[in-house]
Amino acid sequence: MYKKIGLAIAFSPRIEALIAEAKRLVLLFDAELLLIHIGEKTPELEDKLKEILINQGLNESNVRVSWKQGKPVKMLLQTCRDESVDLLVLGALKKEGFLTYYLGSVARKIIRKAPCSVLTLISPKIDGGSFSKVVINGTQLEVTPKVIEYGLDFCKIAGVQQVHILNEIKLYGLQMATAGEGSEEEVANTRRKLVQDEIEYVQQILNGLDKGDLRINIKVTAGKWSIELAKYCEVIQADLLIMGDNKDYSFIDRIFPHELENILENLPTNFLYIK
Structure with missing residues (x-):
């Protein structure tokens, strides 16, 4: 690699x-x-x-x-x-x-x-640290399949125990879907459908990859994804966050550099940026 x-x-x-x-x-x-x-x-x-x-x-x-x-x-x-x-x-x-x-x-x-x-x-150790809990950004971007693939390859070689792939509900989608006069139950059902869609997006990527013995957890959040990534890393005490880069940004990817800036302003843990 x-x-x-x-x-x-x-x-x-x-x-x-x-x-x-x-x-x-x-x-x-x-x-x-x-x-x-x-x-x-x-x-x-x-x-x-x-x-x-x-x-x-x-x-x-x-x-x-x-x-x-x-x-x-x-x-x-x-x-x-x-x-x-x-x-x-x-x-x-x-x-x-x-x-x-x-x-x-x-x-x-x-x-x-x-x-x-x-x-x-951010915290190198003379006795040699190791990565055990890793978070991979699974937000729907053009580069995400590559990030997940390379991230899993890194984790397998590094002997990682647990991998968390964090995705997000698109807030604009949730707001538009619940903007009507629907009941609380209908709003809850809509939210569950959006969460399931994001899980299936990541699962489809995983289906074509060699996952080895990695234990993989898919997590879906709502909110600004760079902030949610940092929060989640701190909550589970992750020792590595993996994100990625695609120089040929599509329209939806144009927000990506700004989200990266948010992560780098306050690194929540060690950080691997895949090119």
Whole structure:
């Protein structure tokens, strides 16, 4: 699935934890590891990095380091393109969607413009974390079948225990369907029909996929879906949220970038953005 994993590093207190997490992913996907540092290369930093790599059982034979200078976003994205990186791993703070070493919208620019999938980790662990409860965005968008397929492939390889696919009732559909003088029972029946339609949409996608041993739960909510995704992740204490991107947006997909912004403003958990 991923043949080359890039890890953006800065010499922050969490650098070893991020490298440990990247190593776990490399082993899971049998991939190469490329460390990318945008900043000055000094003997002190080289020595510090070498010490961390030794601590993690890594060395120059199984990991490469790319030292670049220039504008962080431009150089990081260019390196991913030049090196044919499949998955870029970033460290992120839970609030504001910041990278630990970049500020503000820079993090969002990287995720939006990256030529590959991006995994942001808000709480990397030196002893190697794992993903057990994963939420996948199942909202009806053109890209959703691809997101679910790739998301399940990731979950199978990562040994995930429980997958939740979250869909939504279209509020405008509910409002239009219940705008008349129908009884409470008729309104309730209409709502149940809309919920069932959304479940069937996801189920039809799942029917054509290899689900392995994954336990999959389909959940339908009503409300602004980016907000509902974040809420649901917090309620079930999910350790990964998976969304996706389609550069050729259809009319209905044009709202998607705005919903992504809402998610990134306050990351509810670790975040995989599939390209």
